[in-house]
Amino acid sequence: METVMQNETDNGVVSTGSSLIFLGTGCSSALPNTLCLIRPSDPPCNVCYPALSLPPHLNPNYRCNTSLLIDYCESQSDDKHSYILIDVGKTFREQVLRWFTFHKIPRVDSIILTHEHADAVLGLDDIRAVQPYSATNDIDPTPVYLTQFAMESVSVKFPYLVRKKLKEGQEIRRVAQVDWKIIEEQCDKPFVASGLKFFPLPVMHGEDYVSLGFLFGEKCTVAYISDISRFPSSTEYVISKSGAGQLDLLILDTLYKTGSHNTHFCFPQTLEAVKRLCPKRALLVGMTHEFDHHKDNDFLVEWSKREGIPVQLAHDGLRIPIDL
Template sequence: MSASFSTIVLFDGFLHLGVCPYVTSCISVRLRTIDAVIITHSHADAIGGLDDLRDWTNNVQPYIPIYVAERDFEVMKKTHYYLVDTSVVTPGAAVSELQFNIIHKEPFIVNDLKFTPLPVWHGRDYCSLGFRFGNICYISDVSEIPEETYPLLKDCELLIMDALRPDRSSSTHFGLPKALEEVRKIQPRRTLFTGMMHLMDHDNVNEYLAKLMETEGLDVQLSYDGLCVPVTL
């Protein structure tokens, strides 16, 4: 999301739950326009909010472009078939206007803003997409970064990345130790972790992370609902 809010992009399209800092920020600034919704992957916590967009296109704006990888679009055809094929909707019922755009490995443009997909592993043999826009990299769900994705993360100013739990990684998500290892490798100017579970004690972990600034010069903190980060793109 640009600092001037001239381009509003949601990742994963939950309007009510606030799964990432962008979404909650959008709500707190009384968002009225969504320029695009970009899908990271097709797990329930990523695409479960799609139905919220149906009402949005009936009451707030006429249509919303959705950017989604082919494989995830195939999942949507099953989970949200009535959003993809509106001919099946009961006559008289509210029909959504979602415009599906299939994304590939190449960057794509939303309102003059370039988004580069960052393919990562989110569990064995399951690919999730992070996205780079300007020098900001957003990776919400990751258990391993493939070698070919690291060059896309070069000169990153702000990295927003998955860190599920404080002690260890799970099969599908980075834990704090692994996430920090990756931060040291990627060397972004600043990092905000996201996707933390309840075991992550916000204040204690932030205190620990602040010490890494003193010892290693690492600028890393946990994000929180409602966090708004002004950026220049």
């Protein structure tokens, strides 16, 4: 079984190069499920009930909104790091307190949004907490990459983060300083955030809605897909071993342990997609309290041996050294 906190390379030396840090691996409502705490069952939920009694690094079943931080070091010989955040949801401040401090993350250099739902954007106001202090907002803004559709939604949710000029007589108030960057919903329209190239991966998040995953990395290729109910054929081709080439790592959505859902992959669909795409390795995110980290990873150990593809549930705080 994996250790709860993986922060070291195989030789036991903490990596000084690039790494992926899972700030959150849970569903939109996060874990523990509040109803399991305020209306406990008998016996109580074995995933949610212990969640408040264990420290974060020993509690893989405590899951914040799904979010990934890329600690990008362009060259092993250059110790300059850039910190690229994918999604900034409702639990962002908690993730900073838990994992920025644990992993000694000093700032956020760029933000990329998969879509404009609450679990991906409602932490945008808290970005000011990781920016230098300025009562007059006289700081360099943080680039935020998002689609035009997401931009229009965010403009309604956070008009004060979008408006560039104050109205006559309006007082200056300290707010997060961001620089909005519109990206395309196409696999062949890459963009660069903090020196790292990303290819958008449009996927269906319900049949009426397109969310984005992202493909990145040249030495090791990573696909991050947090909200999906179906792969369009063009996207699947880009990340499939039988298509454009095998991924080194696939990070993929899995909401419920059984059955299906109209806007997310559940465990059966996730594992079928992993077999079809055939990455070298896969880590799963977006889980509800139906998943018990240790028990279900024990199952996945056997599944991985049988199918020849290593798959595990990720957990909050997990750090994976990777050469991008």
